[in-house]
Amino acid sequence: MGTRNPEMTPFSSSGPLVGSYDESSPPPSIPLPQSTSIPPRFPAPPQSASQFPQQQFPTIPQQQFPSIPPPQFPQQQFPTIPHQQVPHQQVPHQQVPHQQFPHQPFPAMPNQPAPYAPPLQGQPYAPPLQGQPYAPPPLQRQPYAPPPFQGQPSGPPLAANIQALMEDFSSLSVGSIPGSIEPGVDLKALPRPLDADIHPKSLSDMYPMNCNPRYLRLTTTGIPSSQSLVSRWHLPLGAVVCPLAQVPDGEEVPIINFASTGIIRCRRCRTYVNPYVTFTDAGRKWRCNMCSLLNDVPGDYFAHLDATGRRIDLDQRPELTQGSVEFVAPTEYMVRPPMPPLYFFLIDVSVSAVRSGMIEVVAKTIRSCLDKLPGFPRTQIGFATFDSTIHFYNLKSSLTQPQMMVVSDLDDIFVPLPDDLLVNLSESRNVVETFLDSLPSMFQDNVNVESALGPALKAALMLMSQLGGKLLIFQNTLPSFGVGRLKLRGDDPRVYGTDKEHMLRIPEDPLYKQMAAEFTKFQIGVDVYAFSDKYTDIASLGTLAKYTGGQVYYYPGFQSAIHGEKLKHELARDLTRETAWESVMRVRCGKGVRFSSYHGNFMLRSTDLLALPAVDCDKAFAMQLSLEDTLLTTQTVYFQVALLYTASCGERRIRVHTAAAPVVTDLAEMYRQADTGAIVSLLSRLAIEKTLSSKLEDARNSLQLRITKALKEYRNLYSVQHRLGGRIIYPESLKFLLLYGLSLYKSTPLRGGYPDVALDERCAAGFTMMTLSVEKLLKLLYPSLIWVDEHLLKTTDHEDIESLKRLPLAASSLDSRGLYIYDDGFRIVVWFGRVLAPDIAMNLLGPECAAELSKVSLGKRDNEMSRKMIKIVEKLRESEPSYYKLCHLVRQGEQPREGFLLLMNLVEDPMGGTNGYVDWVLQVHRQVQQNP
């Protein structure tokens, strides 16, 4: 508390201390430079980075204090390593022959037929092509470039050389902190992901033709070569796939139409043609990179090869140069004519729905989105509402007014006028608009408290089974009428901790699973919007979304005045984002490996085919790999994601992402190339799935056990060569694993027990986390906390939001004189310190600033400060458009709001019997050290 200068905040550094204060361990625990044999006992904050002994661990994120000019690097001595003097200025590392690196990880493979040429002179392979879009910039030949950390001189030659020379692991001392008596880890030294998530770059450097990591991320880019390596890896081995991930503007996935040729695929394994296939026999044959079968090149696709064996038309063939392409699928890929985009809305109009104002917001939002629905002019639309009866609406274009038809016999559902209930939007536009305008008033005086969701679902299935499409359910109460009525459950705290606990988190009535299966069968994707402040059994309702590739939106205690904006944005995004219809996805991989399990929202149609009735850019899927044989003999493993879908325009397409990854024989290599983001994504999905079959505590424990085992295994790799003493060691690539593990441990789906999170909220968060892409999940697990009042006070206005630094998520980062924004990707919390300068609060909130902040909103006011604040909030919203970040205001000490809005989410603090970051690290460390 009290540190007012963010640059000097010790937390902004992720580890200047690493390896230096370890007084308890024997001196040569890690090869230390001689010059620093006397560790500084009380390091002054402005100490330059070069004076720290860990200078020779360049992979450790070293925060250089921006206020200090970069120090001159002295010549370093490396007592334990032969190449002692590395004059850093003179050696541009591109020119260091890479064979000299003791840890040259993937020796170039001269015999490998794949178009991956062994890099010479440290240059990455770049095909001699003009205009090749994915040609990489001539990056440093540095196989395991650490993610560029903020503040670290990103790759001075010195660092590169030493890094290659060194065993690259990071360590943290667990001795006593200088100046304190208590043993422990220095809080400041612990690594934190205060920069945006950075995925490992090494793979795209090695294989420049791989698809972008936003589509496919492997948990480790070094695929283990043997079963024994897999069993020693302990972390999940697999991939996270987001086939339709949003591309930045100007970077489109090329669409290729083979027309008469037909799509080129391997005869045997059905792999699509990709950059890694090789052409032989003067261009008449091509060898599949997955199964190495020689295929004939069709006449229309034939091209001569040049002297180096490349096709001469390579620059006109994006499918042979780019990792992500989209093929236009001919009629063989259709079982029926491509379906039009279809939206069917099933709206609960019982009394609570009317009261919350949900109907009005929904109707208005749909109406405003009518122009933007994809697939004009083929788009189809339909509506039904339900309370204890089901109301259908005839929207035939010849009518001027919609006709309402009420079905009250719910035991034997029938659909009146099945042809006119789902209509073409462009033809019936006027009727639809009239309907949406009158919908809120139609049920204004409805006093019906029942909700017949089950029968309504059956009716929707009957209506939509012809075409498929997207079903949006707006549910405001617990389904209470007809089939599929649900009971109140989960209000008994005694169930927690028993064997029956998990039953609360799985659907109560098998009907919901059956309906979900039926929906998928008929290509219907379901999105569930739930609004109630009372128990609505999200566990059961969410099942509908889970098996149909949909999504659960949960607005507990919905009130249109507060949550209206959020619902509006999220519904609008749901309706207008590019959606892939009636799709199936398969991930192929090379010989010897296979995907054994899949995690996410979908239904498996066969062992490896994911049925996704409607899928969009906000959905990611995770899968685990297993080795089929005990040994992998190939040098490279290829992965190919293929998503066959109907685009909104009515074209059938196949989106193909191809990636290659090297096979490694060394466990350390696997750990070195691990991707924390993908690992955390898989771990979270596994943990959430575990909560569906066992206790929360078991799920948490198994998560912890996995992390512990992995670190222990890694430690054992090095404990023989080095005397590690009381150090925690972890691979550089996994330095955030402990923190994310802790966040996951405390995340909504896994946290605590009965009193900590309401059952519905827990389930909804679980369903959401099962679909999130890696970046969004990491943001949710470790939200950003930024300090804004200084920014607001500054007069310069060209300063942008990126300059605002993220702070560690701990209460000690909060200063009662400050104003902070907490942003987890789903909401924003603005925290007003107790003694914040009154003019700031006044400027932002106007005269209401003294009132209770739960009733105040952050509106635009006519002053510079307010405009700046609004701009920041808008920027934060724009940066992640998938969910609307509703802005909550809270004042320091305002209980209990402060607690559940902010304090509970400060993951580094101990709270309610859970560990803080330091204790967690110590606890894991103790377990790691235990034998065996």
Added chain:
Amino acid sequence: MGGLLVWLVSFFFLIALLIIIVFQLMCLADLEFDYINPYDSSKRINRVILPEFITQGVLCAFFLLTGHWFMSLLCGPYLYYNVRQYTRKQHLVDVTEIFNMLDKEKKRRLFKLFYLVFLLFLCIFWMILTALEDHE
């Protein structure tokens, strides 16, 4: 003569059970090799699960009533398992999770199969023994 008849009847019961189990295993195998979609597969399996349970229960009761308490005892665990599955509502295969459960479901049925084959051998043994005794 009555003894032989009892063994003959139970023999046919066991054969019926074996056929049902083998049928289920075939459905699962077909599913694994993608000859059949999960909807059809689970529908076919679920259709025969209750008949299987009932047949088995009847067989167990039949042994008990005819005084072959030892055989009845041998059928006991199987019956207990079935009843437990039924009361937990886990007896039917779940179409949405069928691929994740595939290995487990197959193992279960294979175990049942071996169990039944063992019973069948016992049954045949008793039958032959009874037939020989009758002959003498």
